[in-house]
Amino acid sequence: MSLEMFIKSLFQQGMDAGLTACEAYYVQGESFRVSIYEGEIDQYSVNNTRGISFRGLIDGKMGYAYSEVLDEPALSMLIKSVISNAKLIESEDSEFIYDGHGTYKEVIGFNEGLQKIEVADKIQLAKDLEKITLAQNDKVKGVEYCVVQSGESIMRIVNTKGMDKQFKSNAMIAIIVPIIEDNGRMYTGEAFQATQSFEEFDISALAKEAVEDGMRYIGADSVPSGQYNILLKNTVSADLLDTFTGIFKAENVQKGLSRLKGQLNQPIASELVSIIDDALLEGGLASAPFDAEGAPTATKTVVKNGVLQTYLYNLKTAAIDGVSTTGNAAKATFASPVDIAPYHFYVEKGNQTFEQLMTQMGDGLYITELAGLHAGANAVTGDFSLAAKGMRVENGKCTTPVEQITLGGNFYTLLKQINGIADDLHFGMPSSGGCFGSPAICIPNMSIGGKNE
Structure with a gap:
């Protein structure tokens, strides 16, 4: 069942069941993650998720339910759960469903260029980050953690008061944790970079920052209280x-x-x-x-x-x-x-x-x-x-x-x-x-x- 048809049926059946107002909160996302160890892929994952949260008002109480499946059985389950959950609420606090009034500013949260970056390029970025980090100086003995991950998501809110808003976003993050050794003692540093643009990644600067972060602690000792x-x-x-x-x-x-x-x-x-x-x-x-x-x-x-x-x-x-x-x-x-x-x-x-x-x-x-x-x-x-x-x-x-x-x-x-x-x-x-x-x-x-x- 399409999302549009599912939401339309959900609202119609919900109102027929006695809800005075209802709302669907839908999220769809995709995430990628790779970790590198000694130049090879250590862990790799690509995940796709979607789900819908449904809430509705009945007798002044707000019930909540959610589903990862958009089909006929889910419609019935969501409505029954919302009504039964609402009846269990003892709080007298009022809850509301927003009607969408007000001024909405434009926010650009999605970079199409980042979406087009190939998985192979992300993996290579992670491998290069580890390699450059290890080459910073001879005290860097290894890398404890080297990860590149990216994700994109769509959030949509639709309700029976006329609201229908959607926002799409994406981002990419690189994290590096080098291991530094000096006179038999081990130290770690850490640095990360998060951006919406693949071209903005400066892994040389990131590697340098992480190693300097760990190097600063060489020879560290306590101080008097x-x-x-x-x-x-x-x-x-x-x-x-x-x-x-x-x-x-x-x-x-x-x-x-x-x-x-x-x-x-x-x-x-x-x-x-x-x-x-x-x-x-x-x-x-x-x-x-x-x-x-x-x-x-x-x-x-x-x-x-x-x-x-x-x-x-x-x-x-x-x-x-x-x-x-x-x-x-x-x-x-x-x-x-x-x-x-x-x-x-x-x-x-x-x-x-x-x-x-x-x-x-x-x-x-x-x-x-x-x-x-x-x-x-x-x-x-x-x-x-x-x-x-x-x-x-x-x-x-x-x-x-x-x-x-x-x-x-x-x-x-x-x-x-x-x-x-x-x-x-x-x-x-x-x-x-x-x-x-x-x-x-x-x-x-x-x-x-x-x-x-």
């Missing part, structure tokens, strides 16, 4: 923002799972800090013209000069607060419930270079890597205690590598204590939860657990 001025690398700052992004989601605020409740239009961070959520970033791999409920997206300032401007809303949470949705409804997969997620969520860059910021700090630690971001961080309280690596900074210059330390603190407090932001904004790898970015940031007097003198 104490309070240190801290400079967080842009990738580390972005990872922290990713870990604690839930504090900005309206659902968590409403449930008391965020200390930002009641803080709208109040200072929650240093005046240097502005945080943006941009769904329309040109060339951004997380950009989209509408969210998972079909509401139009936008570029919005979440924090401006330290002052909280808005939470991130979907339709349900916006209704609870009596405001409009911010277009942040999200679904991790077609089968997932409607959640909230950002798009390109980032700290705005400052007006200092990285070198100027390090000079300003003077003495301290430059943190270049954090581990245990989920196990060692409490997204509700903001507390974190994370294994870290980096460099000692003396007189504004990096000196010796540092490892076996723990960075401890509180994210809410960290936001308020930021005293410097560089201009080196960098975005991490995109995921279903958004794409997070930050410049390097400086925080005075943070707690470091290290060795006892």
Whole structure:
């Protein structure tokens, strides 16, 4: 059965069964992945997926169901499941199906040139990446992980209120993790590149970045426990923002799972800090013209000069607060419930270079890597205690590598204590939860657990 016929029949039979409004969320995708080990293909996969999520209102309650099959039995199953699931709901919160009003901006998420790249060319790219990485210097003894993957997807939302929106996107990612050996000790580095253009891949630069990332830790040792001025690398700052992004989601605020409740239009961070959520970033791999409920997206300032401007809303949470949705409804997969997620969520860059910021700090630690971001961080309280690596900074210059330390603190407090932001904004790898970015940031007097003198 064609998609058009399936949706038409689904809506007709659903309304006949008593639904007052219904919606179909359809996703079709194709993904490719290859990993290389010692010049040969280690793993290879090509996957095609499609599925439809169906939801409907009956007696003011919203029921959900999904199927990977579009046939007659699936029609009956979806409708029965939606109705039975809706009857089990005890929550009094209102749920909505969007009617498609508003202004939708154009977002170009699909590159036809990337779609035309042959599988053989992607495999060769991965092989070349490993080869160039191994040739960087004689300390590179192997490659732990070398992967090239690509994907494309179509998302379509159709409902009985007149909405019919579709968005097509594709992207490609390369990741490399070299193994470096020095005096019997092993170190690893890592680098990735994500783009919508095959021609933009610079595997020589990627290999160089990954090896330099690992080489910086050669001879690393711990430092005495104490309070240190801290400079967080842009990738580390972005990872922290990713870990604690839930504090900005309206659902968590409403449930008391965020200390930002009641803080709208109040200072929650240093005046240097502005945080943006941009769904329309040109060339951004997380950009989209509408969210998972079909509401139009936008570029919005979440924090401006330290002052909280808005939470991130979907339709349900916006209704609870009596405001409009911010277009942040999200679904991790077609089968997932409607959640909230950002798009390109980032700290705005400052007006200092990285070198100027390090000079300003003077003495301290430059943190270049954090581990245990989920196990060692409490997204509700903001507390974190994370294994870290980096460099000692003396007189504004990096000196010796540092490892076996723990960075401890509180994210809410960290936001308020930021005293410097560089201009080196960098975005991490995109995921279903958004794409997070930050410049390097400086925080005075943070707690470091290290060795006892």
